[in-house]
Amino acid sequence: MRGEFLSKSAEETREFARRFASGLRPGDVVCLTGQLGAGKTEFMRGITEVFGCDEQLTSPTFSLMNIYEGSLRGQPFELHHFDLYRLESEKELDSAGFDDYLSGPFLSVVEWGERFASLERRYTRRVELLVAGESQRKIIIT
Numbered sequence: 001m002r003g004e005f006l007s008k009s010a011e012e013t014r015e016f017a018r019r020f021a022s023g024l025r026p027g028d029v030v031c032l033t034g035q036l037g038a039g040k041t042e043f044m045r046g047i048t049e050v051f052g053c054d055e056q057l058t059s060p061t062f063s064l065m066n067i068y069e070g071s072l073r074g075q076p077f078e079l080h081h082f083d084l085y086r087l088e089s090e091k092e093l094d095s096a097g098f099d100d101y102l103s104g105p106f107l108s109v110v111e112w113g114e115r116f117a118s119l120e121r122r123y124t125r126r127v128e129l130l131v132a133g134e135s136q137r138k139i140i141i142t
Contacts, residue, residue, distance in 0.1 A: 007137040010042045013129075016139050017046025020127065024050075026072070026105040029122050031113040034129030039137045040111055043129060044081065047109060051079055059083060064096060078106035085112045093118075 001020045007013040024030070024047075034040050041059065048054040051070030058066060064087070068079040080101060087093060093116060102108050102122050113119050130138040 002141050005139045005141070006132060007039070007139055009135055010039070013039045013042040013137055013139065014046035014049065017043040018050050020125075020141060021047040021050035024107055024125070026077070026107060028124045029102050029108045029110065030125045030127060031119070031123040032109055032111045032127050032129075033114045035131065038129040038131055039139075040129055043127060043139070044109060044111075048079065051077055051107070053079055057081075065101065080106055080108040082108065082110045083112060084110065084115055087115070090116060090118055 001023055005016050007016055032040050032043060041057075045054055045057055048057045048068060048070070051068070051072060053068035053070035056066070056068040064082065064084075066081045068081065070077050070079055082098075082101070084093075093099070099122075102110075110119070110123075113123065126140075126142045128140040128142075130140070132138040
């Protein structure tokens with residue numbers, strides 16, 4: 001799923017995320033971008049619903065990463081959820097072993113990943129959320 005979409009509600013944002021997530025595969029690394037309040041958490045909630053781990057969803061802002069246990073086609077599946085908002089430097093990424101976490105048979109979603117240019121080569125998909133009104137969001141998937 002690629003293109004530009006207009007969401008008129010949080011539920012629509014989750015629906016776009018579910019459609020997007022249905023095409024993801026193990027090894028994909030998604031960069032999820034957007035200003036504070038743009039709907040990243042709602043989009044992430046839609047992704048976790050597809051893999052049956054939505055009840056585990058919490059913001060990793062203070063812990064850097066959360067690992068959710070779900071399933072893909074009836075098989076156990078890990079979803080790694082990162083939030084790089086609080087990191088200041090590439091050195092912090094390196095010391096956390098971040099690059100190693102992106103390699104493996106799981107799906108990774110990285111919020112605020114655009115802050116570090118060195119990660120661009122790792123992303124297989126990019127989702128940008130923009131505020132387009134009080135409850136409207138523009139979703140750009142590339």
